[in-house]
Amino acid sequence: MKKELSRRNLLKTLGFATGGLLTVPLHGLAATNLRLHLPNSVKYPAPDKPVTAITLGAGNRGNVYGAYAVKYADHLNIVGVAEPIEVRNKRYCQKHNIPVENSFVTWEHVFERAKFADAIIITTPDNLHFGPCMKALAMGYDILLEKPIAPTEKECRDILEMAKKTKRVVAVCHVLRYSPYFIKLRELIHNGSIGELISIQHFEPIEHIHMSHSYVRGNWHNSKATTPIILAKSCHDLDILRWMVGKSCEKISAFGDLKWFRKENMPTGATLRCMDGCAIEKECPYSALKIYYRNRQRTYVFDLPEDSNKQGDAILDYLKTTNYGRCVYQMDNDQPDHYTTNLQFSNGVTVAFSMEAFTSYEGRRTRIMGSHGDIVGDMSQLVHTNFLTGEKIEWELSSDSHGGGDWNLVSDWVQAVSKQNVDLLSSSIDASVESHIMGFTAEKSRLGGNTEKVFL
Template sequence: MGKALSRRNLLKTLGLITGGILTMPLHGFAETNLRLHIPDPKKYPAPIKPVTAITLGAGNRGTVYGNYALQYPEHLKIVGVADPIVIRKERYSEKHGIPVENRFVTWEDVFNRPKFADAVIISTPDNLHFGPCMKALSMGYDILLEKPIAPTEKECRKILALAKKTNRIVAVCHVLRYSPYFIKLRELIQKGTIGELISIQHFEPIQHIHMSHSYVRGNWHNSKETTPIILAKSCHDLDILRWLVGDSCERISAFGDLKWFKKENMPVGATSRCIDGCAIEKECPYSALKIYYRDRQRTHVFDLPTEEDKQGEAILDRLKTTNYGRCVYQMDNDQPDHYTTNLQFSNGVTAAFSMEAFTSYEGRRTRIMGSHGDIVGDMSQFTYTNFLTGEKTEWQQNSDAHGGGDWNLVSDWIQAVSQQNSGLLSSSIDASVESHIIGFTAEKSRLKGTTEKVIL
């Protein structure tokens, strides 16, 4: 019989109120000594002085991480920003009270100055991670680095090597490791609650509009100019699979292609831009006019004016002048819209990961199969079934898109920087490079049509 937990009891179960160790009856299986916790910014004492940081890239992710400083100013202070888009830079500067002399156009401008903060937050586009990261390390900055680490395996390995050489703190934003959902799943696996872990099925539904927005029209539409979609969208997921399994991945076989968003599927009457009198615009689920103008979805990329009466005109202007207004069938995109990866780990566990564009919903789905029980979840809840008794136990939680992990990551990073102890991080550069190599190997397998060994 199912067991529903109240919100307060759930928080107690997950350790969110006490900040304690996650615990659960073991149903007869051996418990390991692994200590797991959910980082909570309120439980940490403030550092002697706030960690000071410069944000490189004041877009969505830079804003998410920077907002932590507004909530916990005794822990983090943003003292500089670089962004070539004036409205982003100025809004960010005003929010954080950044002096004019610390507002920069490019990341290079920041490093033309002597070191003036403890750390940098790198939330630039994917193809602009390697340069600022290497420069920041060479100048002695600690780093919070948005994923993916870099567009190529060679660059990822170079960043790791320099981080080791300079002994700097580098946290990679694999925020799912800090989500209470995945922390609890890993705890159950580690404790043996489901017996011996046998296999995992993991599914990321991108959602059809998200796909068209980010990977057909958006910044990540061309893998050669940015990063393959398996890294750009799903290095989170490969990292989580590695983390849950607890052993190295040995072999990968991947399949996938770009099937729909290409010229041969363009409907008759379509124009190069949705705003140019397209004959089928009203019938197209990917219409830029529908998504951005009529429904006002994902308009944060347009850096709209604050005044609502001016926003419609600004959106129409962006649809005339940017890729976001172009027909999805006439872009120079090459990212696969369906991608399946099979992984075999050193301990014999297998995992199947599927990333799909054509869904009406978002939110990762997970199925974990063990010798004595299984778990089925969807980021907001999961159900554990005990094979011996048939009893089902259900958990539910409220969470953001990353399951509450964004600020939990920042909280641990601040502690690591203030104490100069990388051991406080779950998503350290060491751990993160391995899952990136898994992603690069998956892409090699997909392109070559071969099963590939993972070489760490």
């Protein structure tokens, strides 16, 4: 029978609240099932006046964070947008009642005006993070910055230096820190429930269609034009591992390559585009016609008309003219489709992290090994086993694709900006740069074939 408990009562029941080793006997708790709910995304009272913000980039992430302002207008008010795709710009302006004079085509146009909001939300493509972030800091804006911070280590360090110089509030969108799953894992590590932390195995299954969509055909298919996949996809994971271990990473050894999505693996009969009479289109799991047209998966990238009767023809037009209709074996992609990273931390803890494209499923998997217990989880549930008693406690979680963290991140950021207190952030620029440096170091190791030291 499942038992509903608040987080505070749960901690009291399990004897975790003291932060020390588990002292309450677990006898009688074998196979106990508990449910861990999402925290309330409005844990603070509304500020005296809403934080005003301008969104740069009205794509998927810009709409996710911007939607917080629609739901909680007394906390956040979006007063401007920069977006070069006309239909996205128009829809965003309508959603947030943005006046025409505050609608801009590119981010540069925003900064031609004197400062007219409290903050900037940067959800532009990865290679367009550095310029607007540095300009916004120079003009006195606080910032919500989508990950990755910037495409190069130097740019990341420059943003950190500028943030410190200007003393602005900069939050990086490492939303997994706000996921109940990872919050609970970190809590169990640090309150002594597993004794001394020894090692972690962490697995990120990208899922084969997601890989083909984002990192073969999509915006992140070429690392030189954007960022290496270890940052574009997995800086969340490096950040959360650093956060859970609680110590700095000292050494990294990484391996991986692009093995499958290459021209030499192209099946006989394949054409440049899936709809060009490809002989094996119906046999290919990566068929653009199957994914986007027949199954209607991941079509948010197409900015489809609201009239559903017109969407099919619009999809076909996109498949004729964009990379999303091209054969996955004939792209100019260079992102590895399998990537293994070994990390050693200053307290002797080791982590094995694997990112894999070829899975039928998504959702991170974690195994945490301690001297007195272990934890196994997959973002929908986690199980803690006590070595002394053999008894288990299982938590089941409710979550979205980022584990419920998106709006909780925005909530903390709004308060931090309102109170001008960076300590209210879990994922500040200071904390986030370290995990990015880990990513750049991993890529250096992968390309050079050496174990690399991490220089913070």
